[in-house]
Amino acid sequence: MGLSPRPEPRSAEATGGESWVTTKLDALVNWSRANSLWPMPFGTACCAIEFMATAASKYDLARFGMERMSFSPRQADVLICAGRVPFKLAPVIRRIWQQMPQPKWCISMGACASSGGMFDNYAVVQGIDTIIPVDVYVPGCPPRPEGLLYGILLLQEKVKREHMGDETIRREMEPDPKSGLYIPPAAIDELSEPFGNSVHQTRSGL
Amino acid sequence: MTSSSPVARAGDGGAAGPAPVTPHNVPHRGGPANPTAEALRSRFGDAIRRIDVVWGETTVIVARERLLEIVRWLHDDPEQQYDYLSDVTGVEFRDPEPPLEVVWHLRALSRRRFLRLKVELPRGTPLEVESVWSVYRGADWLERECYDMFGIRFTGHPDLRRILMWEQYREGFPLRKDFPLRGRFSRAEQLRQALAANPEARYSMEELSIADAFEDLPDDMRQRLKAGERTGE
Numbered sequence: 001m002g003l004s005p006r007p008e009p010r011s012a013e014a015t016g017g018e019s020w021v022t023t024k025l026d027a028l029v030n031w032s033r034a035n036s037l038w039p040m041p042f043g044t045a046c047c048a049i050e051f052m053a054t055a056a057s058k059y060d061l062a063r064f065g066m067e068r069m070s071f072s073p074r075q076a077d078v079l080i081c082a083g084r085v086p087f088k089l090a091p092v093i094r095r096i097w098q099q100m101p102q103p104k105w106c107i108s109m110g111a112c113a114s115s116g117g118m119f120d121n122y123a124v125v126q127g128i129d130t131i132i133p134v135d136v137y138v139p140g141c142p143p144r145p146e147g148l149l150y151g152i153l154l155l156q157e158k159v160k161r162e163h164m165g166d167e168t169i170r171r172e173m174e175p176d177p178k179s180g181l182y183i184p185p186a187a188i189d190e191l192s193e194p195f196g197n198s199v200h201q202t203r204s205g206l
Numbered sequence: 207m208t209s210s211s212p213v214a215r216a217g218d219g220g221a222a223g224p225a226p227v228t229p230h231n232v233p234h235r236g237g238p239a240n241p242t243a244e245a246l247r248s249r250f251g252d253a254i255r256r257i258d259v260v261w262g263e264t265t266v267i268v269a270r271e272r273l274l275e276i277v278r279w280l281h282d283d284p285e286q287q288y289d290y291l292s293d294v295t296g297v298e299f300r301d302p303e304p305p306l307e308v309v310w311h312l313r314a315l316s317r318r319r320f321l322r323l324k325v326e327l328p329r330g331t332p333l334e335v336e337s338v339w340s341v342y343r344g345a346d347w348l349e350r351e352c353y354d355m356f357g358i359r360f361t362g363h364p365d366l367r368r369i370l371m372w373e374q375y376r377e378g379f380p381l382r383k384d385f386p387l388r389g390r391f392s393r394a395e396q397l398r399q400a401l402a403a404n405p406e407a408r409y410s411m412e413e414l415s416i417a418d419a420f421e422d423l424p425d426d427m428r429q430r431l432k433a434g435e436r437t438g439e
Binding site: 088091094120126131180 | 372385388389392394395396397400402403404
């Protein structure tokens with residue numbers, strides 16, 4: 001039943017040290033990646049309104065290189081799931097995630113996307129981390145644009161700490177072939193009782 | 207609304223006789239019924255079980271067997287002209303004794319009339335009632351939703367499938383009182399079943415097979431369509 005936990009990112013010391021060229025190249029690649037993330041907006045509810053406000057002129061997502069909304073998953077880097085995801089959308093968001101090319105990241109925006117929020121009922125997924133791996137959780141109902149921007153800055157920090165020599169970083173997380181889930185079914189049941197709470201499933205690594 | 211409002215004062219003015227019915231003076235029960243109710247009673251007699259007026263709105267409880275006939279008459283009769291079906295829904299009460307109800311909201315736009323039709327489905331009888339799709343095409347999705355949420359079957363509906371939940375949904379009818387709020391299965395099992403559903407199986411195979419895009423469908427879907435499959439799983 002159990003999936004092996006995601007391997008810890010290997011540091012440069014563990015891999016026997018990296019050369020000057022690769023570390024400098026790392027810095028350059030990560031810098032450019034972190035500052036040109038293309039978001040794939042997956043807005044289903046009120047969080048999407050705040051996301052639009054974040055992208056508009058006052059908060060101006062373009063300051064962080066994210067003004068290019070990619071409405072096709074094949075050109076996207078970050079999946080921003082803004083709003084509740086009903087069970088009927090679960091296979092859809094998983095397919096969108098699988099269509100995104102590596103490197104890719106995911107931001108779960110708002111209480112509903114992160115944990116089901118107030119919708120602890122028969123129709124709503126209790127946290128999208130039960131369907132796809134999530135990098136940054138943004139709390140709030142809905143989060144203010146500042147909250148989302150903070151989440152985006154956290155994600156940029158994460159991107160800037162990646163090593164090219166770490167082969168686990170681009171490994172596609174495969175769901176468990178038996179259950180089709182990323183985390184064990186028992187863990188899902190335990191976490192969704194009694195409050196549908198999934199805050200312990202973070203894998204942001206920060 | 208305070209009594210200083212002009213409308214309420216106008217109502218208070220007539221000391222003799224009952225106060226006229228105004229938007230601020232609507233009795234909870236009773237009051238003048240929609241004239242359609244009397245016309246229905248004189249035409250259909252016993253098929254009209256009860257007429258209630260609540261907050262100025264008329265509810266007519268009719269016999270299940272003659273529902274379609276009554277709706278067709280309301281739509282076609284030149285004196286009634288109920289040309290707009292605004293909702294079809296169901297009601298289930300908490301206590302086990304009262305029957306389930308199916309509710310139709312009809313409007314006559316030209317006459318500014320509103321009529322609520324109800325059919326009672328007693329416990330122990332099949333949850334079936336005639337579809338009004340042949341009168342109002344707009345009943346199509348409304349009846350599908352009612353079927354999806356309550357399990358009430360509308361006989362004569364051309365394509366009675368689930369509309370909100372996905373087609374392979376196995377847990378029952380969510381708005382019934384015996385349905386637990388979180389569903390019947392565990393969260394992991396719900397998620398497993400939801401993920402197993404084919405995202406492209408949202409349309410009926412009939413719809414897909416007549417679509418212009420049939421030739422553009424993936425090979426496996428075309429094969430399934432040719433094999434006569436109705437839903438994808």
